Amino acid sequence: MEDIIIKVTDLVAHYGDFKVLDGVSFEVRRGEIFMIVGGSGCGKSTLLKHLCGLMRPTSGEILFQGKNVAAMDEDELAEMQHTIGIAFQSSGLFNSMTVGDNVAMPMREFGNVDEALIDNLVRFKLSLVGLAAAQYLMPGELSGGMRKRAGLARAIALDPALVYFDEPSAGLDPIIAAGLDEMILKLKRMLKTTFVIVTHELESIRLVADRVLMLDKGKVVFCGALDEAMTAPIERLRQFFDRRPDEYIT
């Protein structure tokens, strides 16, 4: 039995009266790449926000390393958030600092790293995402793909056990997107980090995912290993992987 890092049971979430997540349950194992897929508006981003404690569920349980995120108070939540990394869809880099300082910020705030080593540690993290040369540039001077990677470097600044990544390759050209996939695989291997990734990209699912969760209208349609996902006879899943539009299902 592999080590379970996240266990979600019967998660229900609402926006006002609108039920976004309806009894979602799944598990993420330590050290794997877990991909969340599904049509636009099916609640993927909402699920991610619940997992990292930015939103509170209506009911249900989210166990992160055995502790219930849904029932944590502010302090416990902050402590939990120091052990995870979040890379936002639009990177969320602070405009007023250099890329290096962006990565150094969580280290200075929460890490107990010697100031003399921080510069080298920052360069190390930036090397892992292939941006060592951009340490002293401002975020405004980066391209879209570089910004995504810099956001990832900041997310892994504190060596988190778990990284959440919202749509890593949306809006990137296929070459850069492939590079990003490669990088995620390497980071997983080298830092033994668990990744929970929201994505639409079929290619990157095939290449990177260990296991896949598919949501539809707030419910889990499928949760299992990648090769199972490629063959399982579930209509919605087949439609997604074969890229068939809605009107073809009867």
Next chain:
Amino acid sequence: MSDTRLKAPDKLNGETGARLFDEARRICRKDIKTLILDLSQTRDMDSLGGAWLLKIAEYARRRGGEFKWEGQPEAIADFMAMLAPALKMKPRPARKEPGMFESLSDALTGAACEFAEFLNLCVDAIYWTAVAPFEGKGFRFDAFLDEAHEMGVRAIRIVCLMNFLLGLIIAMLSAKQVEAFGMQIYVANLIMIGFARELAAIMTATVVSARTGAAIAAELATMKVQEEIDALRGMGINVAQYLIAPKLLALLVVLPCLVTLGLISGLAGGAVWGVFVLGFRPSIWYQQTLGAAYMDDIIQGMLKTVFFAIAIALIGCHNGLRVAGGSRGVGLMTTRAVVMDIFMLICIDIVFAAIFYYLLG
């Protein structure tokens, strides 16, 4: 002067990395040529270990040596491949602190450039406000009305309140001073002269620069940061015409009106004290106030406001358009605009005071 070898430990982490760095420092005492790191024993490596590795490479390079590594096993080959560019990077040259004369000359040329930019903006703005519309090049009248409403109508309450309170305060202060001589009726003169020549204009302009000057700077700075200004330019639209001229004209129209209202409010504040506390009959206070000032005094007060309006509008625009960087730049430039505004108001005021003192007495 030879190759020096350094053996990396089996697990490279924060602790062993620090030890490795100490060792590297010890053997690098003499000037070395190449520092070779033997990684053949290393099976595992974490972020802190990697950071120490970079620090060792940097140290060797600062000493004029070279840094190489060899024998890395499969387990950390990926790491080393990704670290290679950073390990080979030259250390960043330490930034040289500029000398006194250098920084002085930098500051002077910077100020001169900025002043030239500002003059440019002034000429542009005045052309597009006062000349171009008569050449048939168009003026955004709707935008002007919007701005006038925002800058003027919506500022009336605060301007009146501030001037009224100031009138009250000055009346209180001065009544006490002249009480012993029984000349309290002359408080009316003081208030009239004070507000007509100075206080109404300076008080109102200060309120407006904090309100409107800051708003102009923040608006233009945000537009610049979000590439809206570039979008305008890209469509072939002149920024001075489209954005600055309506603001400038609106402020030119609105500020004298606000100052007039401010003057009336200030007088009212004085009168409230004179009538209700000092006990003068309203008609007497009224006569005394009217008789205190000549048209010259009022003109002097009003003339300034034109220059105040130009200063507030253009300093706001100038600082807004100079913004660099993102959200933080916007804040810095807005602050700078208000500080410059208030300083400029006082400068203009003192020039006028001197002129009227020597020319008109």
